[in-house]
Amino acid sequence: MSGGVGGAGVPVLAQSFAQWRDAARTLLARGVAPESVQWIAAPDGGDLFAGADSVADRVADSAADAGPTNAVAIRLPRELVELLECAACCRVPDRWALLYQVVWRWHGGDRAVLSPADRDGARLHAMAKAVRREQHDMHAYVRFRERDAAAGAPRFVAWFEPSHDVLPQVAQHFARRMGKVSWMIATPGLAALWDGSALQIAPSALRGPSDIDDAGEALWxxxxxxxxxxxxxxxxxxxxxxxxxxxxxxxxxxxxxxxxxxxxxxxRRTGQTETVGQRDGAIIAIAAERAQPQRAAPVALDQCRRCPLWQQATQAVPGVGPAQAAIMLVGEQPGDQEDLAGVPFIGPAGALLDRALAEAEVARLSVYLTNAVKHFKWEPRGKRRLHKTPAQREVAACHAWLEQELARVQPRVIVALGGTALKSLLQDGAATVTDKLGVPFQHEGRWIIPVYHPSYALRAMDAASRADAYAVIVDGLRQARALAGSDTKPA
Structure with missing residues (x-):
């Protein structure tokens, strides 16, 4: 039952896992031992059994003493089937023989073959590991090039030379990731083509990366x-x-x-910044403000590096709204969905705010929406990114951008959604919403109305607390509408 792998015997051709599986089933049913089978790779897409009607016929003709077909069902655990299918992609000369050796031993009751400590099991696991590594590398290093293609041709094309037969599996990964965009991954033998809805594996028409033109490559x-x-x-x-x-x-x-x-x-010697080079013989102090080279202040929000939050955020999220609005709503910071989309208040808190604006009869398109902090601060929790309250130094670092928005939009009334927004507006780290909740007051020529943040109304402990918080938000928006439309001007 543990005979040698790939010895001379019944010649069986195989070029894919499905074809090997069909052949292995017939061989097992007839009780043909591994040492009695000679597995041969099929030439250039040839049939599994060229010149023979079936596996059974060839086994019967070449191994008359193999015995009658075994009627016992052949059952393998899912773990073993998945391991066999993965290892079948490994380009080693005796892969089909090894796979049959493993299945023969398992079918005979030898469960040790699945263990990495077993001789055949160790090879099987090593082959599967090599295939998974190649899949990972292909995910990481396939580089698509965009080209001006004719109608019906793929928009993005990539060339890759995998060490193992992983193209079909990797193609499924890119089909999920790239949506409706058409693409092709070409390899020396096969190519995967995706038209936005269906995946096709076909012979490759490209000979190498030189066959791919990319107008944007020079810019890159x-x-x-x-x-x-x-x-x-x-x-x-x-x-x-x-x-x-x-x-x-x-x-x-x-x-x-x-x-x-x-x-x-x-x-390497001349790659330093000019300001460092200007320090002729000077000793650079340890203090960070003197050790760092001089840099111009950021002029665009995307360039802001005033605090470390930009390192973990997808992008900065600016405010949105009319160029000049009578009412400005200032929140705390973008959430997970806002960070991905680059637009404030589009997540669950934004949905509650939309409902409050409608109830207060304030059109969302008429107000300016922004946040005191422009980057999403979060901490990992499993696969999720959970909101984390910004520190006061981060609020202070971002205040310059809020000042620019106030100077540009010139709102008459500001609704501070939560304590972080109020701290930023007043430049007072001790300010709290509860001290001034829902009561308008004047600050630097504008009305400010502190209310709860919409996310607080979503997270409150009980239904009554959530209803009270929502009512405060609606009432504050109504007051803002009244103040923005009245002749009462702040002092």
Whole structure:
């Protein structure tokens, strides 16, 4: 039952897992031992049994002593089937023989074959691991190039040379990730084509990456050269992060050797900022404000690095609304959905705010919506990103952007949604909403009305508390509408 793998015997051709599985079922039913089977890779898409009607006929003709067909059902656990299917993608000469050896032993009651400590089990697990690694690398290093294609041709095309037969599995991954956009991944043998609705595996019409034109590649290489810092080059770390066999698939792979050579020939010494070079012989103090090179203040919100929140956020979320609005609503910070979309108040809290605006008869399009902090601060909880209240230093760092919005929009009334917004507006870290809840007061020529944040009305402990918080928000919006439309001007 534990005979050698791939010995001379019944010749059986196989070129896919499905074909091997059908052949293995027939061989097991007839009791043909592994040492009596010679597995042969099918040539260039040939049939599984070229020149024979079926597996049973070939086994019967070549192994007369194999015995009658076994009527016992062949049952394998799902774990083993999935492991076999994964290992079948590994390009080793005896993969089909090894798979049959494993199935033969399992069918005979030898459960140790599934263990990584077993000789055959260890090889099976190692092959599956190599296949999964290749799938991961293909996910990471496939680089699509956009091209001006004719009607019906894929919009994005990539070339890759996988070490194992993982194209169908990887194609499923990209079909899920890229939605309705058409694309093609070409390899030396096969190509995966996605038209936005159906996936097709067909012979590849491309011979290599040189067959793919990309009008935007020159722009990408210009950008890549501009962000390259020779003073911080670590060539060894770069090679360890991206194995050398993948560089030829990346556009920047053609320019990296030249930039590395230039760094070694002196570019590293001149790659520092001009302000550091101006310190002729000066001793740089340890204090951060003196050790850092001089930088111009950010002029666009996306460039803001005044606090560390930008590092974990998807993007900065600016305010939205009319260029000049009588009413401005200031919240705390973007949430998860706002961070992804780049628009404030579109998540659950935004839905409650929309309902409150409608009840207060205030049109959302007539007010300006923004937040005291423009980046999403969060902490991981499993696969979710949970809101985390900004620190006072982060609120203070972002106040300049709120001041710009106030100067540009010139609102007559500001509704402060929660304590963070009120602290930012008053520049007072001790200010609380409960002290002034729902009561308008004047500050720097404007009315300010503090109310609860909509998210508080969603998270309150009981239904009565949630209803009270919602009522405060609606009442504050009604007061804002009245003040914005009245002749009462703030002092």
């Amino acid at each position: 290489l210009t950008y890549y050269r501009s962000i390259f810092n020779p003073a911080r080059l670590n060539a060894g770390l770069m090679r360890s992060h991206i194995p050398s066999r993948f560089w030829k698939h990346l556009p920047e792979g053609a320019v990296v050797p030249q930039m590395v050579s230039a760094a070694a020939l002196g570019a």
